[in-house]
Amino acid sequence: MEKITNIDILELGSPEEKSSPWSSTILILRLTSSNGNVGYGEAPTTLMTHPVLESMKEVSRIFQDKDYYNIEANNREYYKNAFYISKSIEETAALSAFEIASWDLIGKDLGTPVYKMLGGVFNDKIKAYANGWYSDCVEPEDFVSKAKKLVNKGYKAFKFDPFGNNYDKLSTEGLKHSVSIVSKMREELGDDIDLLIECHGRFSTKYAIMAGEALDPYNPLFIEEPVHPELEFGLYDFKKYVNTPVALGERLLNKEDFARFISSGMVDIIQPDITNSKGILEGKKIAAVADAFGVPVAFHNAFGPVQTAATLNVDYTIPNFLIQESFEESWPEWKKSLFTGYTIENGFFRLSGKPGLGIEVNEKILNESRTEAMEPLNPNEPPWVVSGTFKQ
Numbered sequence: 001m002e003k004i005t006n007i008d009i010l011e012l013g014s015p016e017e018k019s020s021p022w023s024s025t026i027l028i029l030r031l032t033s034s035n036g037n038v039g040y041g042e043a044p045t046t047l048m049t050h051p052v053l054e055s056m057k058e059v060s061r062i063f064q065d066k067d068y069y070n071i072e073a074n075n076r077e078y079y080k081n082a083f084y085i086s087k088s089i090e091e092t093a094a095l096s097a098f099e100i101a102s103w104d105l106i107g108k109d110l111g112t113p114v115y116k117m118l119g120g121v122f123n124d125k126i127k128a129y130a131n132g133w134y135s136d137c138v139e140p141e142d143f144v145s146k147a148k149k150l151v152n153k154g155y156k157a158f159k160f161d162p163f164g165n166n167y168d169k170l171s172t173e174g175l176k177h178s179v180s181i182v183s184k185m186r187e188e189l190g191d192d193i194d195l196l197i198e199c200h201g202r203f204s205t206k207y208a209i210m211a212g213e214a215l216d217p218y219n220p221l222f223i224e225e226p227v228h229p230e231l232e233f234g235l236y237d238f239k240k241y242v243n244t245p246v247a248l249g250e251r252l253l254n255k256e257d258f259a260r261f262i263s264s265g266m267v268d269i270i271q272p273d274i275t276n277s278k279g280i281l282e283g284k285k286i287a288a289v290a291d292a293f294g295v296p297v298a299f300h301n302a303f304g305p306v307q308t309a310a311t312l313n314v315d316y317t318i319p320n321f322l323i324q325e326s327f328e329e330s331w332p333e334w335k336k337s338l339f340t341g342y343t344i345e346n347g348f349f350r351l352s353g354k355p356g357l358g359i360e361v362n363e364k365i366l367n368e369s370r371t372e373a374m375e376p377l378n379p380n381e382p383p384w385v386v387s388g389t390f391k392q
């Protein structure tokens with residue numbers, strides 16, 4: 001039996017760099033096996049880097065010396081001890097990192113990529129959509145000029161939040177301005193480019209409906225988190241008035257959460273986050289629940305390269321794959337050079353096919369990027385926006 005002999009929790013980042021605050025730090029987990037192999041996992045941040053890091057220390061107490069092949073048993077062991085995990089994203093995020101790193105170790109032991117252990121290749125060209133590309137964009141022309149640069153690099157889908165600093169409510173001016181941005185994007189980029197509208201769960205229901213109705217004519221691929229996450233019933237009203245498919249899921253923590261939203265018809269496209277919802281195998285199960293209802297999957301992916309690699313390994317294997325989020329174009333240099341192993345070319349992801357997650361770490365960059373800082377808290381904009389956009 002192989003077991004986990006060494007556990008390293010590494011906080012990386014450059015909080016001083018101008019990147020979207022929530023992704024200015026990442027948490028990398030490094031597990032070392034009794035046979036000397038090393039597996040990597042990742043846990044998300046967003047103004048919770050240190051709480052997640054502390055939760056990872058708790059998970060270490062369960063996983064130390066465990067047989068990492070026992071994915072289900074090890075996850076259940078932590079679940080049984082973590083009394084609040086069903087409502088605690090810090091705990092699910094911490095556990096996700098260990099589950100992902102376990103799969104990396106198993107693949108490296110067996111000399112096979114993770115996706116080959118999850119059902120093999122169903123999709124080997126993974127269509128990406130760009131997010132994070134619109135920092136400092138306020139006027140329609142700002143969005144169009146930045147998007148056109150990525151169209152020239154082959155991207156065919158763009159997610160963006162056109163709502164400035166509107167929150168809870170949407171002013172008449174705010175509605176007009178967001179429509180001007182989306183209409184300009186549609187006019188300038190044409191009908192073959194997918195526009196994905198991000199609301200960041202910022203609206204109360206009535207205002208979300210106003211936004212959704214006004215943007216329907218521009219045929220978005222989906223509208224994401226239109227209402228505050230607690231306003232689940234508001235989604236029923238929203239869907240009565242808005243045709244654009246509703247997407248959500250980055251803040252759901254397990255397959256049961258997704259089963260509730262899907263079976264009640266509150267969502268049209270799900271966006272689970274492998275690092276928020278207990279890892280790779282749970283991600284595969286969540287996709288299966290969605291598949292049972294004909295609901296497509298567009299995994300949320302807003303943090304670092306280990307998350308991207310883990311997510312791609314699930315994307316490869318699911319029949320109901322829709323599209324994959326990518327922040328790679330807006331990453332700071334340290335994050336881009338941290339790992340190699342997957343490519344994103346001409347708007348499509350492709351894995352290396354190497355064992356485990358298929359990535360190799362640049363130890364030099366890893367060591368140079370160590371930090372103990374918390375993400376910056378900017379009094380002028382919340383940490384979840386793309387920097388420089390929370391303006392009117």
Ligand SMILES: O=C(O)C(=O)C[C@H](O)[C@H](O)CO
Pocket residue numbers: 022045046131198200250300301302325383384385
């Ligand atoms: O990528 C997305 O869909 C986002 O909503 C970006 C968020 O700011 C990020 O996920 C916050 O953790």
Ligand SMILES: [Mg+2]
Pocket residue numbers: 198200224225250
């Ligand atoms: Mg989002």
